[in-house]
Amino acid sequence: MKILFKVLPLRIAYAHCDIPCGIYDPYVLQRAAHTVIRMTQLLTDLKSDDPKKAAHDIARITHVKEEHINILEEELDTLRNDYFKQEHFEKYSNLNDLFIKTLKVASKARQEINIEAAKETLSGVQEIAEIFFKTKNVEPVRVKSVYPTGGEIVLHK
Amino acid sequence: MLLLLSKFKIIGHSMEPVLRNGDQVLISGISYLFKNPQKGDTVAFKNKEGKILVKRVTNIKNADYFVLGDNKNDSLDSRSYGWILGKDILGKVVYKL
Numbered sequence: 084m085k086i087l088f089k090v091l092p093l094r095i096a097y098a099h100c101d102i103p104c105g106i107y108d109p110y111v112l113q114r115a116a117h118t119v120i121r122m123t124q125l126l127t128d129l130k131s132d133d134p135k136k137a138a139h140d141i142a143r144i145t146h147v148k149e150e151h152i153n154i155l156e157e158e159l160d161t162l163r164n165d166y167f168k169q170e171h172f173e174k175y176s177n178l179n180d181l182f183i184k185t186l187k188v189a190s191k192a193r194q195e196i197n198i199e200a201a202k203e204t205l206s207g208v209q210e211i212a213e214i215f216f217k218t219k220n221v222e223p224v225r226v227k228s229v230y231p232t233g234g235e236i237v238l239h240k
Numbered sequence: 241m242l243l244l245l246s247k248f249k250i251i252g253h254s255m256e257p258v259l260r261n262g263d264q265v266l267i268s269g270i271s272y273l274f275k276n277p278q279k280g281d282t283v284a285f286k287n288k289e290g291k292i293l294v295k296r297v298t299n300i301k302n303a304d305y306f307v308l309g310d311n312k313n314d315s316l317d318s319r320s321y322g323w324i325l326g327k328d329i330l331g332k333v334v335y336k337l
Contacts, residue, residue: 087245087266091245092247093264094248095249095251095292096292096293097251097292097294098253098259098293098295163288164321165316168321
């Protein structure tokens with residue numbers, strides 16, 4: 084057996100643990116999606132006569148975009164794996180597809196300087212946030228965001 | 241289903257004390273070629289995201305399996321995500337290094 088251990092390639096199996104704290108909120112998710120839009124806008128509008136400064140700015144803005152896509156993916160995973168239960172996926176039959184669609188378009192927003200993909204990511208996130216609040220038996224409302232990206236964020240009454 | 245034997249590293253604490261974080265195990269796909277998983281088996285299965293998880297079978301209903309971590313105070317398992325399908329079970333943990 085020990086010889087087998089040496090020759091077989093190693094894979095990962097998760098023995099997931101979780102303290103069921105019950106504290107979930109789609110706020111961080113939405114802020115991350117707005118940040119991705121903002122970073123994409125900054126990359127699109129970037130102008131500089133100094134190539135060194137331009138390269139520096141692109142690196143910094145892209146870094147922040149990457150960071151917030153990571154946050155967004157992690158928050159989506161937490162809601163999908165830890166918060167939403169089978170009964171939610173049954174009641175909101177589009178929920179699983181919504182997660183898949185949002186993760187795919189977020190990946191596109193990560194790979195490209197693509198404002199449409201970034202906006203579509205926010206749109207998916209907002210729909211998920213609305214379903215989240217409905218499962219909490221509170222009425223979701225869309226309010227104007229105070230971010231430079233404009234648009235809306237989903238809160239509840 | 242996994243092939244003959246696959247080597248896995250365990251990440252997480254939900255199967256303690258039997259399997260600890262960082263333990264390496266062999267998982268066999270052929271264990272379930274001729275019989276179904278049994279109560280008490282430690283199984284590897286795929287979740288909705290395609291991640292491979294390890295838990296223990298505690299109840300069986302038709303082709304559905306209720307799986308729990310041995311460390312029930314700190315485990316994300318069928319109590320959260322419900323019964324898993326038999327077709328998602330990849331193999332049985334047969335050996336721990």
